[in-house]
Amino acid sequence: MVARLSSGDRPTVKDVAAIAGVSATTVSRVLAGNYPVAATTRGRVMRAVQQLDYVANAQARALVGGGPRTVAFIIRDLVGPLFAYIGQGVEQQTTAEGRLCLVCTHNGDPDRELELIELMREQQAEAVVLVGGGVRTAAHLERMTQLAHALDRTGSRLVLCGRPPIGADVPATVVEYDNEGGAFAATSYLISLGHRDIAIVGRGEPAHTTTKARFDGYARAHKAHGLEVAEQRVLPGTYDRESGYQQTKALLDSGVPFTAVFAITDVVASGVLFALREAGLRVPEDVSVIGYDDIPLAADLVPGLSTVHLPHEELGRTAIRLALHRDQHALDQHVVLGTHLVIRESTGPAPHKQ
């Protein structure tokens, strides 16, 4: 029995049918198992399938309505510390729901992002998940709104993960962190430890939504405890280690007093710690430091970094769940996930005034 393997061409139902001496319909039925087929026939078909090592063509199947649907996951890049856990959540939930997960990166290019959404629309993605914040122009927002409607019209769904809603009437599933609340908690904690002069490092451009929310929490905590935010202790910067390092050095050089630092992210905090150590200051005895994000690195820093834990994996999981079952969760299409403090070794009581 020589397998008639026309190399290069993959076998089709017809090939299997020909070998088994049945019709294509019967092969399909044996494979699907949703229709009575005589045992002997089934045997012949199965043997032919094995002989040819046949697998169905998912595209053809999808065309006719069967086959697994896909979920698209669009993100800046894969190397950021945030991605891993969100991605894990998204992938796991996607698989659990019997869907396939398509991953694309846009490297921070907003146009590329829009292009990818379009591409995923062609791919018939059942949900298109956008992760992480970014600067948003009016034109970008408008196009995004348009795409959200286009997706909605075809039974698909735009999902915003960790970024704020686009607008009121825009059909989209939004899952955010409570950035403001976490910053409030972190700052309040420092205040409760007796700190009064708390610097914030990484307050970049206010247009960036995440930055703004975290700064707002910092400011609200001050107000809630009857304190003023001192402009000299509000330092700009980007979301990287180098920025944390440089800004902290600048702060130290300026002579402005401070006993605690609230870093806008853990990565920034690692730069802050480095600068403090270099200046001979002890953490937390001389200066307390608190971060934000609770990336894996945070636990491995010395001293262990106190920070605000973000439920990354849950974010991804929730996003997919809500989007795919939006009929059952019609009212939950905008969710804000809670955050909580993780206290490690980098925070302690404020030193006594000298």
Added chain:
Amino acid sequence: MVARLSSGDRPTVKDVAAIAGVSATTVSRVLAGNYPVAATTRGRVMRAVQQLDYVANAQARALVGGGPRTVAFIIRDLVGPLFAYIGQGVEQQTTAEGRLCLVCTHNGDPDRELELIELMREQQAEAVVLVGGGVRTAAHLERMTQLAHALDRTGSRLVLCGRPPIGADVPATVVEYDNEGGAFAATSYLISLGHRDIAIVGRGEPAHTTTKARFDGYARAHKAHGLEVAEQRVLPGTYDRESGYQQTKALLDSGVPFTAVFAITDVVASGVLFALREAGLRVPEDVSVIGYDDIPLAADLVPGLSTVHLPHEELGRTAIRLALHRDQHALDQHVVLGTHLVIRESTGPAPHKQ
């Protein structure tokens, strides 16, 4: 002009054609731009496309031979420190080659891995990339061989990333790290610093190929310098921080002398560092520590961890490139990527004998 949008159904070429008053063929041609179409006709079609917000159905397109192909990326999970950079390389190269990237995880279950390969075969994946090592049984290997052939027969390709080849005649693209060479270099470096009593932490089960290669490099470096490997300084363990910590404590308790530690991975090294610090030993003055992998964490540890850099991103990129252009790289289908030492602060001259 009311758009006849039967909500729920996505528009097809026919719908566009009807609105534009042309045939489906013409719509296809306008969109593809590969056939002369009168300017006025093109205008009408484009207007209809915009009106309906039409996008082509990628599945139907794929069925007839067009559309983007996909590459499947199968990995244990997304949270390990290794994934990010390999994934980045794979995704970037995949996109650069105009393909889409499908990501799946198997959580260490070998059967699930095989199942996923099968699934990707249905998806007509142009390449199926398997990342990372794992224990391999004979049955698993055999099935893998079978799948490699099945993929090959249909013009697809099995790609092994950072794991050893399956067998000689198995059609697969293999891209590995030179694990043995890196371990040799790391150990040799320690020896050149004057260390003679070098412990290795994390020498787990010898069946694990990565572990074995790294241990072999460690052993060969000893032999090359006329040294003996002392069994008491060879410590077992798994690939996690806790294991590094526990094994180092055990080593310290045992009283066996050592001036340097070669940790099987950076994560293990972080546990080693912690145990040493706890014991009041200074790194590198009292004990030198070297890791393996060069994960991002390595630079942020205190002291900065000397380690063996693995070209993760290049691994992913190379794998895709070789697999997709295997006609041009027919002889390069098994590549071993070089590694290099990264010297940071955790290594220094051996302390003077007392």
Added chain:
DNA sequence: ATCGGTTCGGGCAACGTTTTCTACCTAATG
């Protein structure tokens, strides 16, 4: 012996796109 029901298998259409082949119209050329 006829009938009704059950079990099993096949033919055909349909999914949405591209491609090949054919046909029309216009303008240029003899």
Added chain:
DNA sequence: CATTAGGTAGAAAACGTTGCCCGAACCGAT
């Protein structure tokens, strides 16, 4: 004026699968 070439558009087939409808065979019961 007749012929042809070039430009433009459409009809139909094909891709591989599944679902609907129909028919054949067989069973037991009247």
